[in-house]
Amino acid sequence: MEQSHQALSSKSEAFIEKENKYGAHNYHPLPVVLEKGEGVYVWDVDGKKYYDFLSAYSAVNQGHCHPKIVGAMVKQAQTLTLTSRAFYNDQLGSYEEFVTEYFGFDKVLPMNTGAEAVETALKLCRKWAYEVKGIPENQAQIIVCENNFHGRTTTIISFSNDENARKSFGPFTAGFIKIPYDDIEALENALKSTNNIAGFLVEPIQGEAGVYVPADGYLAKAKALCEHYNALFIADEVQTGIARTGKLLAVHHENVQPDILILGKAISGGVYPVSAVLANNAIMNVIKPGQHGSTFGGNPVAAAVAIAALEVVRDENLSQNAAYLGVVLRTGLNEIASRNPLITLVRGKGLLNAIVINCDENSDLAWDICMKFSEYGLLAKPTHGNKIRLAPPLVITETQIHECLGIIERALNDFR
Template identity: 65%
Template sequence: MNSSKQAIELEEKYGAHNYHPLPVVLSRGEGVFLWDVEGEKYYDFLSAYSAVNQGHCHPRIKEALIEQAGTLTLTSRAFYNNILGPFERYITSYFGFDMVLPMNTGAEGVETALKIARKWGYEKKGIVENEAVIIVAENNFHGRTTTVISFSNDENARKNFGPYTPGFAKIPYDDIPALENALKDQHVVAFLVEPIQGEAGVYTPAEDYIRKVSEACKKANVLFIADEIQTGIARTGSLLAVCGNCSCEGHCEQQPSYTKPDMLILGKAISGGFYPVSAVLADEDVMSVIRPGQHGSTFGGNPLGVKVAMTALEVVRDERLALNARKLGVIFRQRMQVLVDQYSILKLVRGKGLLNAVVVNDTEESSTAWDMCVALKDNGLLAKPTHGNIIRFAPPLVMTEEQLHECCDIIEKVVKDFSK
């Protein structure tokens, strides 16, 4: 490809227009950096929506991919393979669950969890078939499948894709009284929720929200399903967001801040950006409702994907990425708060670990946040708006403190320029 202009023209002509990318054409990545086809270098402050927490093209994960790709890539689940069992043992031990159901994409993980929850409701809780209700939070983002958009309140994702799948009830996020009221419905089988709502603008709930969610669900005999596709794998400064303020690099059920969900959905950084891998974890009482032929995927649990995932998880632990995310996240929010206090174009900064956002002091319909992201690109930093007036900042977790300060200097320069 000779130029960015040519690459963009090809995508516009031959590709469905289902995304609105920033005008940059990337051709190479390493660690926290990306390069475009003209050779310009950028700091990555999106991490492929937190899929490359371990940094771009991590050498250990790359070697695992190459080795397995030359040995065995796919058998389907018609046969056993020699990598899946060790992966299942590894990941269940890593996160403290009895069993795992491996899939490919985050949306598949969500769909898997929904099916398991409904089946559990009918077979274990005794709800009449086809009457199960799953509670979700307003402004959620769990993917874009037909089922998931059925309980989204993003009209852009919903409009003209109906009829919608029934069986869902929406309540406000970070509202325990609303949850407790919804749980009075005897048909409820589960509450699906993001510990931090990433796509909604890195909306961070009250410190005790997840603990109270778990307590309310247990009291009502309802499954608490944590969607940690974006918040998991050290992104928020802990191995999982449900770990609270625990800085352990692995399973830590004994820690007082840890709140164990009944089901955990993982994706994105579970494979370090090398291969689509997702997983649903649960204890045997829940997972045992799935029997042969009732759910699966040709690629789910394939040797290549699970080998990559095991190595990606080893990197997170060995390089203590949760601890680094925790430390750098504090520094980043302090630097951003100074800008919020000084410049009226910014309203607030929020987040946890290295999943953060700044809210631009303009309407969702305005182009200010987009224009600021274009200016950031022109200054060597890649970020993307969400919900119109919010800019999400989520660099790879291998970033150093020196690099973070350099990035904050770039952001400060752009904020100053837009404040003139």
């Protein structure tokens, strides 16, 4: 098989070498050095233009550097950036009203990153379990799914089964029960195994696991079981939310309203770290002053940016665009798969999709294919070894989708 060895310019090499020398080696990026983005495109330091088919892990659903979102950030940054939560500011209340009405909840707890929001949801769930459900202190259990990805804090990796993220980082936090994903029977067995179940934390689609879409009805049945056993249904929509899958939230495909909703990434359009945890009063009111917080959480810039980013999703019909173009993309990928045995499976929903490459998870083939994609002007990244996630900004057009399908097929054909 032909392997891709795209020559790097001395300019790119210099930037990469600087990161290698002065930065921690906690990522393994594709060797592309980007300096500009607009809409569905990014440009490297040598001026080469690419389609972005990762969207910063679905953070730039609204496209790179959306003028309305950037404009809101600049305007607010020139006025007031940070007060901490020691004082009120004139932006936060308006954002809280906007975001709670937008998603249909009573209250929001603003944070900055996805992992922070997950940690917040876990704390909120446990506090509710002790103070409302009546579980004995320190005995609450939260059910999670195998192959999950919720972040990399110590608590979160405690219930991960990605050994690369876990090895040499213990001791780990107790209080979690792992079950197979997309297995209703396993969920019910866990829920009835003890009276100490506080909640069920789940990704509506497992993104990092390779865009694993559960069976139809799974989420609705899971929510019903949680209600039956008085456990909170916690939806981690950091990657799947904000129109990515063709609905505002991925749980909306099954008309599910979570008890706790976790959002991040595209809630800011990728221009500023913003995350949020939403819940109704019966749950959120267990949090009292001093029990949880963040200096930057709910800052004026974040509030202004998030309102603008969510308005763009609504006003530009990005959910509808993702739903329609997702079908176009998967149809095209399946047609390529019928002609090229390198693709063994196409899966996804909306514009969150993946192709499974016909190789072992330990193979470099998917990486080499992504290198070839970049050579032809498209950026994507493997996950779990042999899966390539394909998730362009939701502002992409049908014409651009077909052009990208051409790039994908051309690159795959080079490996036949």
